[in-house]
Amino acid sequence: MIDRSEVSWRRPSPLLLRVRRIEVAGVTVPLAIAGGLAGQVVSAATGIGIAAALVLAGVVAERFLARRVAAWGYAERKDDLMVRRGVLVRRLSVIPYGRMQFIDVTAGPLERSLGLATVRMHTAAAASDARIPGLDSAAAAALRDQLAALGEAQATGL
Amino acid sequence: MTTQSAPQGRPVLLAGEEGWHRLHPLSPFVRAGRQFMSLAVVLIGISVLNQHPVRGDIIVDLAVLGLALAGGFVSWLVTRWQIADGVLRIDTGLIRRDSRRIPLSQVQAVDVVQSGLARILGLAELQLRVAGADSARSGRLACLRRADAEELRRKLLALAAASPVAAPAAGPSRALFRVRAGRLFGAVLLTRSGATALVVVVATALTVQISGSATTVAPFLPIVLGAAGALWRQFNGEYGTTVTAAPDGMRLRSGLIQTTAETIRPGRIQAVRLVEPMIWRRFGWCRLEVDVAGSRERGENQSEGRRHRALIPVGSRADAEKMLAELMPSHPLPTRPAPSRSRRKAPFSYHFLAWTADDRYAVASRGRVCRQTTWVPLEKVQSIRWVQGPLQRQLGLATVHLDAAGKRVGARIQDRDNAEALEILGTLPDLARTARSRAGQPAAGGSA
Numbered sequence: 001m002i003d004r005s006e007v008s009w010r011r012p013s014p015l016l017l018r019v020r021r022i023e024v025a026g027v028t029v030p031l032a033i034a035g036g037l038a039g040q041v042v043s044a045a046t047g048i049g050i051a052a053a054l055v056l057a058g059v060v061a062e063r064f065l066a067r068r069v070a071a072w073g074y075a076e077r078k079d080d081l082m083v084r085r086g087v088l089v090r091r092l093s094v095i096p097y098g099r100m101q102f103i104d105v106t107a108g109p110l111e112r113s114l115g116l117a118t119v120r121m122h123t124a125a126a127a128s129d130a131r132i133p134g135l136d137s138a139a140a141a142a143l144r145d146q147l148a149a150l151g152e153a154q155a156t157g158l
Numbered sequence: 159m160t161t162q163s164a165p166q167g168r169p170v171l172l173a174g175e176e177g178w179h180r181l182h183p184l185s186p187f188v189r190a191g192r193q194f195m196s197l198a199v200v201l202i203g204i205s206v207l208n209q210h211p212v213r214g215d216i217i218v219d220l221a222v223l224g225l226a227l228a229g230g231f232v233s234w235l236v237t238r239w240q241i242a243d244g245v246l247r248i249d250t251g252l253i254r255r256d257s258r259r260i261p262l263s264q265v266q267a268v269d270v271v272q273s274g275l276a277r278i279l280g281l282a283e284l285q286l287r288v289a290g291a292d293s294a295r296s297g298r299l300a301c302l303r304r305a306d307a308e309e310l311r312r313k314l315l316a317l318a319a320a321s322p323v324a325a326p327a328a329g330p331s332r333a334l335f336r337v338r339a340g341r342l343f344g345a346v347l348l349t350r351s352g353a354t355a356l357v358v359v360v361a362t363a364l365t366v367q368i369s370g371s372a373t374t375v376a377p378f379l380p381i382v383l384g385a386a387g388a389l390w391r392q393f394n395g396e397y398g399t400t401v402t403a404a405p406d407g408m409r410l411r412s413g414l415i416q417t418t419a420e421t422i423r424p425g426r427i428q429a430v431r432l433v434e435p436m437i438w439r440r441f442g443w444c445r446l447e448v449d450v451a452g453s454r455e456r457g458e459n460q461s462e463g464r465r466h467r468a469l470i471p472v473g474s475r476a477d478a479e480k481m482l483a484e485l486m487p488s489h490p491l492p493t494r495p496a497p498s499r500s501r502r503k504a505p506f507s508y509h510f511l512a513w514t515a516d517d518r519y520a521v522a523s524r525g526r527v528c529r530q531t532t533w534v535p536l537e538k539v540q541s542i543r544w545v546q547g548p549l550q551r552q553l554g555l556a557t558v559h560l561d562a563a564g565k566r567v568g569a570r571i572q573d574r575d576n577a578e579a580l581e582i583l584g585t586l587p588d589l590a591r592t593a594r595s596r597a598g599q600p601a602a603g604g605s606a
Contacts, residue, residue, distance in 0.1 A: 079587070079591055080587055088547070088548055089545060089546065089547045089548070090545070090546045090551070091543060091544065091545050091546075092543070092544040092545075092583065093541055093542070093543045093544075094541060094542040094543075094544075094583060094587050095540075095541045096541070096587065096590070096591065096594075098594070099540045099541060123540040123541050123561070123563075124451060124540050124563030124564070125540035125541060125561035125562055125563050125564065125567065125568065126564065126565040126566070127541075127543070127559065127561045127565075127566060127567075127568065128540055128541040128543075128561050130541065156537075156594050156597075
């Protein structure tokens with residue numbers, strides 16, 4: 001029995017929220033401008049209406065961001081790593097260290113500018129999909145090394 | 159690790175372990191065979207349907223065929239392979255050299271595939287399956303003489319088995335199953351693709367009837383051909399499926415025109431799936447598939463990229479029971495049904511939702527009209543995922559996925575009571591760890 005509240009979860013950096021906000025703004029603003037301009041063909045009011053609707057959608061999405069970012073968490077247990085995420089569809093993965101095939105650390109330009117990185121764990125199963133976004137670069141590298149060491153120590157065959 | 163046994167069998171190919179070997183000189187023809195076949199089909203089709211001259215097209219097609227043959231010949235010239243120190247090495251490529259080393263201890267399965275043309279010429283293609291979704295890591299020797307391919311397959315399996323444990327004792331092989339051709343024909347027609355084909359044919363016939371002229375068939379022709387092709391591929395691929403238990407693994411043979419012989423090494427099965435479509439259940443038929451890590455490379459002659467290998471394309475429940483007992487010492491049946499309130503979330507599949515587990519295998523069944531029961535050996539579980547959608551949260555339900563190696567391979571314990579799902583998530587990792595360490599002991603660490 002796993003009590004979600006009992007496990008001591010480690011969280012991504014609070015800066016991840018900023019990354020997500022910038023991403024949402026980066027999608028919403030150009031979309032709103034483009035939609036507004038396209039609407040001008042019909043009438044000025046239509047254009048303004050479309051732009052306003054798109055901006056509103058962006059603001060609504062932004063409201064959910066905080067909860068989505070807060071939902072991320074990971075816990076290193078004795079033999080496996082637990083990763084949880086999601087608000088609407090909640091997910092909780094258990095990945096034994098011995099099953100990890102390789103570990104990626106990636107950072108996009110936006111993440112890099114804030115000193116963040118994403119750690120991705122790969123097992124032989126394509127569905128495993130375990131990643132932890134928004135980790136401090138140093139913490140991400142440390143986690144990668146630790147997972148790799150644990151994986152090597154506990155590795156088992158397919 | 160090196161097992162240099164005395165040269166045996168055909169001296170032409172297998173003498174001198176250290177030396178490099180070439181593929182059979184006729185390989186380019188077999189590899190160009192597909193283009194040749196499609197050209198023949200196109201030519202016949204054109205000349206039958208409309209009688210206007212098509213010389214330009216023929217010249218283009220012949221040029222394409224010629225290029226394929228020339229390319230194949232160059233590729234044959236620069237390809238060579240050798241076995242040394244338990245590693246199969248395949249060097250190929252004229253401009254971009256490609257040298258593959260396949261450690262034989264990592265081989266999951268070895269297949270001998272013969273396309274129709276290869277059978278006429280007495281050739282066969284050898285395919286090695288290695289774990290990982292990436293086919294670039296798998297090995298393919300196309301083509302060898304048939305007897306050589308068989309000999310090499312035996313040798314590779316012996317070398318592969320020699321690395322972690324002692325070579326398996328040569329013992330008699332036992333026949334386990336053989337599909338009945340008539341039943342397979344009926345079963346293929348009664349699947350979804352069969353039903354689709356039937357609808358297409360009826361629609362075409364009706365159109366012709368209503369319009370009263372045969373030319374209205376033309377737009378339907380590609381669909382009819384496609385549907386017939388799908389049926390044919392399934393029938394061709396699974397015709398005469400024979401399963402034998404041999405000391406070096408399960409042997410599978412099948413095929414009407416293109417034959418495939420596979421050997422699945424013991425302990426390399428990632429999941430076992432029993433599929434019972436609605437209409438089949440009425441006849442007491444079912445299908446048993448196994449998943450092995452590592453996708454088979456799709457060659458030019460490999461028209462069907464099957465993800466799952468059917469040990470029993472269609473058989474009775476008794477056949478399936480016998481095979482299950484052969485595959486798994488204990489095969490628990492899914493006995494614990496889902497809570498009744500999951501009917502509101504999954505009204506059409508509620509009746510099939512069940513799971514259970516013992517200390518070696520977990521099994522889960524699901525499906526709407528077609529029941530799918532999946533067994534996963536606990537030692538093969540790669541990760542365990544708990545997923546809860548919004549509707550499930552309302553009802554206090556959750557789904558637990560047991561992922562095995564491969565794409566979309568694994569068991570899904572669907573719509574359980576949330577407390578039970580969390581309990582599964584808490585206990586199964588420990589059970590899986592125990593199973594892993596137990597499986598790892600006799601093989602001294604095993605191999606990936």
